[in-house]
Amino acid sequence: MLPVVALIVCFALPCTARQGGFTVRGRVVDALSRRPVPFAVVSVYGESGHGASADSLGVFAISGVTPGMHRLSASCMGYKDMVSDEFLVSATLPPVVLELEEDASVLAGVTVSATPLRIDKVSPVSLHLIGMGEIEKSPGGNRDISRIVRSYPGVSFSPIGYRNDLIVRGGSPSENRFFLDGIEIPNINHFATQGATGGPVSILNADFIREVQFYTGAFPADKGGALSSVLDIRLRDGNAEGNNFKATLGASEVSLSASGHVGRRTTYLFSVRQSYLQLLFKMIGLPFLPNFIDGQFKVKTRFSEHDELTVLGLAGIDDMKLNTDEEGEDAEYLLSYLPRIKQNTFTVGAAYKYYSGRNVTTVSLGYNYLYNSNLKYRDNDDSSPDNLTLDISSHERKASLRAENRTYGERWTVAEGADVYYARYDDNSFQRLYAAGGRTDRSQSAAIGMVGWGAYASARYKSSDERLTASAGLRFDGCGYSSPMARVWDNVSPTLSVSWRFVPSVALNAAVGLYHQLPPYTALGYKASDGSYANKGLRYMRVANANVGAEWNVSQAMVVSLEGFYKQYSRLPLSVADGIPLSCKGNDYGIVGNELLTSTAEGRAFGLEASLRWQKPGRFVSVASVTLYRSEFRDGSKGGAYVASAWDNRFIANVSGTYELPRNWSVGAKLSAIGGGPFTPYDVDKSSLVEAWDAQGRPYLDYSRYNTGRLDAFCQLDVRVDKNYYYRSWRLGIYVDLQNVTKSVLRQPDVLMSTGIVENPGAPVAEQRYRMKYLPQESGTLLPTIGLTVEF
Template identity: 35%
Template sequence: MGSTKLFIIFSFCIFTSPIFAQSTGTITGRVTDAKTGEPLIGATVVLEGTELGDATNPDGRFTIDDIPTKTYNVKASYVGFVTQTRFNVVVRSEGNIDLNFELEEQVSELDDVTITPNPFAKSQESPISIQKFSQEEITSYPGGNNDIAKVVQSLPGVSGSVGGFRNDVIIRGGAPNENVYYLDGVPIPNINHFSTQGSAGGPVSLLNVSFFEGVSLTASSFGAQYENVLSGVLQFNQRTGNDREFVGNLRLSSSEAALTVEGPLFKGNDTEAKTTYIASVRRSYLQLLFQVIGLPFLPDYWDYQYKINHRFDKYNTLYITGIGSIDDLAINDMDDLDPEQEATQNQIPVIRQNSNTVGIGWRRQFQDNSGFMETVVSNNTLGNFFYRYDDNVNETGLFLENESRETETHLRYRLTKFIDNWTATGGFQLINSDYYNSTRDFINNRSFRSDINFFRYGLFGQASADFLQNRLSFTMGLRADGNTFTETGNELWRTLSPRVGLAYDLTPDQKWTVNGSVGRYYKILPYTTLGFQDNVGNFPNKDTEYIRSDHAVVGLEYLLNERARISAEGFFKWYDDYPISTTDSVSLANKGGDFEVFGSEPVISAGQGRTYGLELLYQQKFTGKFYGVAAFTFYKSEFTNLRDAEYKPAVWDNGVLVSLLGGYKFGNNWEVSGRYRFLGKAPYAPVDQDKTEENYPAVFRDFDRLGTVRLDPLSQLDIRIDKKFNFDNLSLDVFLEVQNALAQEGPSEPRYGLERNESGEIITPRKLVQVSDSDDGQVLPSFGIVLNF
């Protein structure tokens, strides 16, 4: 939708909203015991600063009607349990999602000591390094475009790719493929469109934020149930569909349109259905925008997401969830190209990609409230068709072809038991891995076709408890993983991964807390590396080891009040058995930040690495008008290469990360928010000009010079203005966003192309010339609307 049409809609709503306005809304939800899942009958739910509230019924449900449409903090309390507050809850005339509370039992209270409820409380199995987002925080994030990968970059220790059309999540100096993603317990290989196979990234997220009840990020002290993680776990908790009526929303932005619908199934005459659904479809029109403004590539994508939930009874729940995408990165056939556009058109790959994940989960709560079991069966598939041509427009002169499919089928079982003050969890994971790859690489003289099928498996156990009247939290866990493909894959003692974490309240009022953890974690190499074959059909990477990473973290937190905190956390990560390319003599930790097929080359498990740093955080929850986050990170990330044992800076080694985020809510549902980011100078491997000139349009890097040159720092301010309108039977959110409001030049590497004459013809003999070395610092305004019905 064009900006003129959006401006007309925006103006129409402003001038007509007083006539058609609906000034009240309704919120509903449930209050349950966080440990057992049992409904808490008679719990009190109130809106701070008002006399509006309700008590929960026998199902734990509450309903608050006739609420003036604005933003509130909502508080739930119950005798014997810790009061919980949900901040920044926007009440609309339509489109309010269920507000669910899970209250922790209050073990004891000390006389003459006032304990301030902590809105930043950690989980027992991860007592440190965990951050959580609500749906509202994601949707209103300035510069985020409802993209969770961009939103998490406001947190300490988290950064993204500095240059290029990418969306990597880099946590504490680790490579993007060191993170794992879970959707309601279902593993997702990647969360981005046009992802780099074997790594991560991609330009835009494929997840629909309308599905989320919350998102949590863990940067260390990972629970033993998570496999293959070295840097971060992103857990997306999907909500269930509305069990009373059909509702939905339509979102239009500068790059895409998304429709989400939800409601009850087989409701009959019941007030609430036992079966619900929520489903969405999203369509990009970036390709149309890029064609109009004259960019040389056209990203075109679809994605879809769904969840069906069925309650057999109060103890048994079954859900089916899935997500998928269809991506096509085509070349824009332009007649008049400047040298930079021509170089981009020549060098960008042609990508056609599709992905699909589906999972079925069954959760059974034991009737005596002594625990629960959870079984999840899932399947994920990625089809990647990757081509490079001498002539991208006509797709002639093929010099690299990679056609592959990777499929995983997972069985995950977890049993949790409550024994006195202990919570014990154990289970197993079994994965069937199927990988097919057909590669023709004429530049490096490689041609192979591999088709492998093998099993991966893991066993885990974890125990957590609180002591000293809840002032000390302690957790310990153990995991071991194996596989039937690599030569030492069945030697489980090689991957024993213990972990221990604790948090201790230094003062009886629980305002000062010290925490720490140590742990060892393992990750198997990606299928692109395991499935690589040499020209005689051997698998040279079968003798590789799991990557090992040892973490040590210590932190201190001070709770200023019930909605603000400051914290400091230091971390150190050691890496061993990191794969090093025998072709480029560089650690794979320094690859994967481009649109290539990551890791499809011979490697040896001979690398080491280390990342260490200090994170400082101030966080202010919504107070009635203002909210804000200030995060500062100072760190170092470096890895060894093949030729010597010296540590060289990683391509993610920015050194300094600064993120400032804040918002202010005015009357009449107006809001202004902003985000400022600063990333220090990141090193990069410069182009090997002689080799690139010989093989152009293939581009080669000189990894021996990695760390000798760095990009300029990134400094960017994004501003967003939101206005919410409420009508009878629908509500409308309208926003104006300005990215790079200060028109700062973005850091970018020098780009090279072949020297051409005034007619655009290549001059012979061929000569490589620099065509660009900086961003022009454009201000990028955009409009968007969300219609809730």
């Protein structure tokens, strides 16, 4: 209600926006030496004649720039032309730093012009660059990076926006890796699924993001541990010449962020956010009440033009209670199995960079922490200890140190680095289980600590005419968990990619690679009944990845691409209990991996992606993509036919666009469609047993018929409208984001549920059965989000 009132008040305000535009200030520096580039020509990209020349210290000022999203272009003799990242021109815009790369060569008859679509990318295939404009105004994205990347090819999505599980090219949510200014983050979501990387709400503050490099294949050698995707998130720096603040009131949370400086050499960013989802959920009658708090900061100090230190941190505190006062069959079912969840997570890191001519040396230190608690009583009655069915309390800690040197030559860029880490996992848990032999109460107290290590080297070559680009990398990984995992020669990850631009606007691209990932700590810390660690036989998971495609730069504003991919998985953990790979789990609340596993599962995913990106800075941006694919697995120890994996939706299609209208209005829409996912029928006989149902409070699946059913396809339309008011010293922004405007209905299999009535009370306890019933599972409501931001 509060955001609605604020919205009405804001639309009633007179439109007294700043006339004459704003002045954009900044400096131009050499990307390697960090020294000023004097007399460079800087202009607003796409607006001919609107620019200025830098002075002898590289400082420039462009007056009369209209408010809104813009890019700058810069050029100077002896340097390559460049186009900057997007930034929002307003009263609070800090000075812009433009980095130019030297160009000592004479191009052989080829003219390479600057473009916002950036032809010269780190990886020629499977890399997507996401700017501030998309993050700010992506329809249905709600400024959540995990949702925004769904517009790109190969990325599945959770219909109706229930969760942020990142499912890329038929891979598991546990196969992704996240980096924040080079510091690894285990998970970027609140209420995370331990052992995977998903959750319903992002922890990251989108205000801080400058650019995102999203790899869906061909991962660089320095980003180890990924099998499906890498999100390399680059943060902007704080305001070096002033202090400004931004307050946001959304449909579910309130936040405050700040950007500024301390002295002449140190800048800072910080934010804090508090949700009030628990109040809204209680008002609309939902049976669970999530609440979260998060915070983020970045401090950067430039000791000189040659060296700098960045310190950053990210923290989240989550608490999900159960609303047991709610009535109705749907609430009754959710309350029957959802646990009380508490989570604390944080990451802190520091990175020191030294610029020495053509060499850049980086040393970074990071620390990650996760505390996860799940508590559940049968019928949510904690009056008796006998009702306890789940009590898990676990911690994950990881301290890592990395050193890297990168050398930039005229034709070659070479990097070499090494990292070492210490990880510790402890778990004190109780679980009530049901197997063929009847009910089992399982308790364990586990604690493991291990040292891990890695080393990598990579080289990138670019021909004198810039038509041929080739990259090669080699990475070694190992850890002290077991003898097989310590053998680094068994976990070698070689990569090779080539791009040939046979005409200036068309390129053929190809990449192959082998990648490895450590199984989750929950699996490594699982104990057998005799107290030994039962999964010592696990090995690093492996995927061989091949990509081939073509890219056509139709113009400086439009690029069309076609890419095929093939992924072959091996050494995946397989559940001994149900014969299903661990990679087919992890898109629900709770924990995955805490069971007996063997590294015998195999899998494959293959498909074809087509995409179009059309962008004119300050006007519009549009992304369209279509993916056709298959995702399958099998038990490699038995061979046989492949079976559809949990992520085998067969097709994904997205069309999204945002258009800037006069008077600082913008409107955007996204149409998304996804094929029906496979599902497994219930084991009615097992689920109806009183002991079985009471153990987990939800039905059991019939794994002998795993994924033999398939849901209907689903399509939804999201719409977003933004309005900004720009004043002399502050900005007011209002937005309305409507998810599933068409109220499309998502139909899932009817849920099998106990009525609580025992049909044969006179039978032995092990044979007693509940009378069962089915609950229809259909959802398709319109999800509105209304937000208000004030920046000053």
